[in-house]
Amino acid sequence: MGTRMAYDAIVFDNDGVLTTPTDRDALVEAVRAAFDEVGVNDPPDEHIETLLRPDVDSLRRMAAEHDVAPHDLWSARERAAIETQLEEIRAGRKRLYDDVDAVESLATTNAIVSNNQHETIGNILDHFDLAVDVWYGREPTLTGIDRKKPTPYYLELALEDLDATNPLYVGDSWVDVEAADAAGIDSAYLWRDHARGYAEWTSSKPEHEIESLATIADLVGPTAGR
Numbered sequence: 001m002g003t004r005m006a007y008d009a010i011v012f013d014n015d016g017v018l019t020t021p022t023d024r025d026a027l028v029e030a031v032r033a034a035f036d037e038v039g040v041n042d043p044p045d046e047h048i049e050t051l052l053r054p055d056v057d058s059l060r061r062m063a064a065e066h067d068v069a070p071h072d073l074w075s076a077r078e079r080a081a082i083e084t085q086l087e088e089i090r091a092g093r094k095r096l097y098d099d100v101d102a103v104e105s106l107a108t109t110n111a112i113v114s115n116n117q118h119e120t121i122g123n124i125l126d127h128f129d130l131a132v133d134v135w136y137g138r139e140p141t142l143t144g145i146d147r148k149k150p151t152p153y154y155l156e157l158a159l160e161d162l163d164a165t166n167p168l169y170v171g172d173s174w175v176d177v178e179a180a181d182a183a184g185i186d187s188a189y190l191w192r193d194h195a196r197g198y199a200e201w202t203s204s205k206p207e208h209e210i211e212s213l214a215t216i217a218d219l220v221g222p223t224a225g226r
Helices: 024-037 045-052 056-065 070-090 098-104 118-128 142-146 153-162 174-183 213-219
Strands: 009-012 109-117 134-138 167-171 186-190 208-210
Touching: 009 153, 024 045, 024 070, 045 056, 056 070, 056 142, 070 109, 070 118, 070 142, 098 213, 109 118, 109 153, 118 134, 134 153, 153 167, 153 174, 167 174, 167 213, 174 186, 186 213, 208 213
Parallel strands: 009 109, 009 167, 109 134, 167 186, 186 208
Antiparallel strands: none
16 A cells, blocks of 8 residues: 555544553553452452453453353443543543644544543543544443454544545554554554554554654645645
8 A cells, every 4th residue: 555645634543642541550440440340359360451451252251250241341341441541531640642732733634543432532532622523432342342443443434424535544553553554544653652663563564653743744735624
């Protein structure tokens, strides 16, 4: 796929791109609260790790081991994660990156597609008063787990809503690059301090590698506009 410039819509990942990643210890405590809610006391560390980022099969196996319905365990986990992240936002521990101002000055339609919960993205938009045209986070369901990036499901929904001719997806992870590739659009890999190199994870390569969101203005062509 050749690099296409003059992008008329920019789609952003959220965590690690627009806002700082949620503190891992806070998420671990949310997972512990979820286990406690469904009657599982003192879960082993490996089950904590699994519930942080499960696939559906691992979630079902773990729920069966604890004699808990997978839906109940995952619903408790998602509620706890949403509440914890809102607390982190309000406390100023989950914050906007300094270069986000550059996003709001772009002469394009803008969107967010995140693997975080849809409600969490809504809370971020409300708290920080961010203006985007379209946004999608995952559903707090087992189906939502399967639809996470690198699956392009939510990205394709956003692209359909945007009706853009040449969109760009900006992310900080190999899953963002792969999702953009699967959706047939260009990607920009943002080198935040925490970002891991995509090359060791995937054969998909981004069209652009950038150090700051301010760089995106250089990729927006003169014909782009709201």
